Amino acid sequence: MSRAPLIVVLALIALGSVFVALLCGSLSLTTSQVIEAIVKPVPGVVDDVVWKLRLPRVLAAFACGGLLATSGVLLQVLLRNPLADPYILGISGGTALGALGAVLLGAGVVGGNLAALAGALSAIAIVFALSFRAGDWNLHRLLLTGVVLSAGFTALISLLLTLAPQAQIRGMLFWLMGDLSHAHSSGAAWLVLVLVVSIFTVCSGSLNALSLGALKARALGVAVGGLQSALYFGAALATVAAVLLGGSIGFVGIMVPHALRLAGVNDHRWLLPASALVGGSFVTLADTFARTVWAPQQLPVGVFTALLGVPVLLFLLSRRP
Amino acid sequence: MKLRAEKLTLEIGKRVLCRDLALEMAPGELWGVLGCNGSGKTTLLHSLAGLTAPAAGRITIDERPLAGIARRELGRKLGILLQREDQEFWGSVREYVMLGRYPHARSLFGWQADDEAAVEQAVAAFDLTALATQAYVTLSGGERQRARLAQLWAQNPPLMLLDEPLQHLDLRHQLQTLELLRAATRASGAAAALVLHDLAFAARCDRILMLYGDGRHAAGTAGELLQAGRLAELYGCRIRSFGEGADTHFIPVI
Numbered sequence: 001m002s003r004a005p006l007i008v009v010l011a012l013i014a015l016g017s018v019f020v021a022l023l024c025g026s027l028s029l030t031t032s033q034v035i036e037a038i039v040k041p042v043p044g045v046v047d048d049v050v051w052k053l054r055l056p057r058v059l060a061a062f063a064c065g066g067l068l069a070t071s072g073v074l075l076q077v078l079l080r081n082p083l084a085d086p087y088i089l090g091i092s093g094g095t096a097l098g099a100l101g102a103v104l105l106g107a108g109v110v111g112g113n114l115a116a117l118a119g120a121l122s123a124i125a126i127v128f129a130l131s132f133r134a135g136d137w138n139l140h141r142l143l144l145t146g147v148v149l150s151a152g153f154t155a156l157i158s159l160l161l162t163l164a165p166q167a168q169i170r171g172m173l174f175w176l177m178g179d180l181s182h183a184h185s186s187g188a189a190w191l192v193l194v195l196v197v198s199i200f201t202v203c204s205g206s207l208n209a210l211s212l213g214a215l216k217a218r219a220l221g222v223a224v225g226g227l228q229s230a231l232y233f234g235a236a237l238a239t240v241a242a243v244l245l246g247g248s249i250g251f252v253g254i255m256v257p258h259a260l261r262l263a264g265v266n267d268h269r270w271l272l273p274a275s276a277l278v279g280g281s282f283v284t285l286a287d288t289f290a291r292t293v294w295a296p297q298q299l300p301v302g303v304f305t306a307l308l309g310v311p312v313l314l315f316l317l318s319r320r321p
Numbered sequence: 322m323k324l325r326a327e328k329l330t331l332e333i334g335k336r337v338l339c340r341d342l343a344l345e346m347a348p349g350e351l352w353g354v355l356g357c358n359g360s361g362k363t364t365l366l367h368s369l370a371g372l373t374a375p376a377a378g379r380i381t382i383d384e385r386p387l388a389g390i391a392r393r394e395l396g397r398k399l400g401i402l403l404q405r406e407d408q409e410f411w412g413s414v415r416e417y418v419m420l421g422r423y424p425h426a427r428s429l430f431g432w433q434a435d436d437e438a439a440v441e442q443a444v445a446a447f448d449l450t451a452l453a454t455q456a457y458v459t460l461s462g463g464e465r466q467r468a469r470l471a472q473l474w475a476q477n478p479p480l481m482l483l484d485e486p487l488q489h490l491d492l493r494h495q496l497q498t499l500e501l502l503r504a505a506t507r508a509s510g511a512a513a514a515l516v517l518h519d520l521a522f523a524a525r526c527d528r529i530l531m532l533y534g535d536g537r538h539a540a541g542t543a544g545e546l547l548q549a550g551r552l553a554e555l556y557g558c559r560i561r562s563f564g565e566g567a568d569t570h571f572i573p574v575i
Contacts, residue, residue: 221424
């Protein structure tokens with residue numbers, strides 16, 4: 001069944017959410033002001049606010065949401081477990097450990113990002129080395145390795161938090177809850193998002209077959225080993241790109257794919273692009289809330305993704321017979 | 322297309338199920354695979370389909386080793402009906418059957434007319450037309466089995482391995498399935514191997530493979546192997562035969 005109209009509607013919603021996010025903030029702008037600033041930019045305050053302050057943050061929020069939702073879809077297919085989310089494999093834990101360790105040691109922005117990346121890559125490498133043997137994935141071992149590694153990282157992060165001086169704890173907590181107030185250049189994240197979504201949408205036939213189980217997929221002619229590796233690294237890449245940009249924003253990766261499945265979008269050809277669009281719109285709106293509800297105080301966006309997401313998912317679940 | 326196994330040894334854990342098996346499935350042949358529970362019938366089919374590696378031996382399709390054939394290409398040559406599927410399917414019956422076209426898909430977006438045609442034909446062949454738009458999860462056990470058979474039909478490989486194809490089916494659909502397999506092998510030159518427990522249907526096969534589960538096996542024509550004495554030895558129970566020639570029937574002595 002073609003879901004192309006749905007994708008068009010979701011794309012319009014995505015554009016709408018970006019527009020709303022540009023509209024809202026401590027400096028109140030009218031619709032026409034924002035449109036004017038976008039269509040024919042004239043140097044001035046409005047122009048600066050839209051192009052230099054809000055748009056980079058909105059684009060970062062959208063990329064984060066899209067990446068997390070995409071990663072969630074990929075991991076749910078790979079692990080064939082509805083509870084799989086981008087954080088289940090310990091990748092975000094490794095990233096957080098690297099990032100927070102760098103903060104504690106007083107590294108700058110570049111050093112912090114490098115440390116976070118190093119943490120992410122080591123977590124990816126450890127999980128891969130322990131779970132992938134002789135061209136074959138043991139999915140139970142993969143899941144358990146990820147869960148155990150996550151627990152280890154959580155313990156180390158708690159240790160860092162207790163050792164950290166008072167002044168730095170707030171920033172570290174924001175990072176852990178997911179915070180976009182320092183996210184500005186999202187070019188790399190967008191590149192990853194577009195690449196991962198298009199590659200796996202093109203391979204959606206094999207993802208559909210894999211959702212019937214590895215043996216069945218192999219019987220239908222899917223090279224399962226390669227596909228599983230691709231899923232693992234695709235999901236890992238998407239997670240790392242998102243976490244480096246906005247910290248551990250929770251709930252998007254598990255909520256968005258399930259909400260779409262409950263709404264009847266199951267074919268991965270449509271589920272992947274739909275998840276990216278809904279995830280992006282969702283985090284964009286949540287971040288708009290996060291920076292306006294308690295203005296000028298900025299709240300971590302992760303709080304709002306959960307606060308908005310829990311009731312939606314509970315509603316969808318209760319509606320299901 | 323010819324599937325050949327040479328010196329095939331199958332093991333599960335430390336147990337040797339089958340030793341030095343030689344088998345050749347030639348076009349037009351319908352094989353019946355018989356044996357007790359746990360005698361290695363499923364393991365044999367999985368090995369022949371390249372899903373599990375045998376402990377020893379060589380499996381080839383038209384002289385090409387199985388391991389050297391890319392998975393997708395293999396899906397166009399050989400199809401297997403699994404005994405069970407653990408995962409639920411999210412879509413309609415037609416979408417489920419359509420997955421059988423995976424190895425044939427040429428375009429990355431959407432299906433071609435011949436894919437659609439193959440699916441419609443398969444759906445109709447197994448009496449699923451009225452259920453085609455219904456969700457797969459709402460089907461009964463027998464209807465699911467027909468959907469699985471239809472998926473293999475849509476895949477349309479010249480070599481077919483079917484693990485208990487008649488399970489859950491009512492009598493009419495058991496007959497219909499066997500007729501379809503018979504027609505596919507006789508008319509289109511396909512070769513198929515069926516794991517069966519029903520001797521009335523085994524008698525309709527051209528050739529029989531018996532697995533004893535202890536390393537021994539026997540292969541031959543249905544006429545040679547389907548004899549009360551041999552079957553009693555295979556199944557470990559007393560079996561009596563009625564009738565003669567093509568009209569021979571076997572029943573267990575109760």
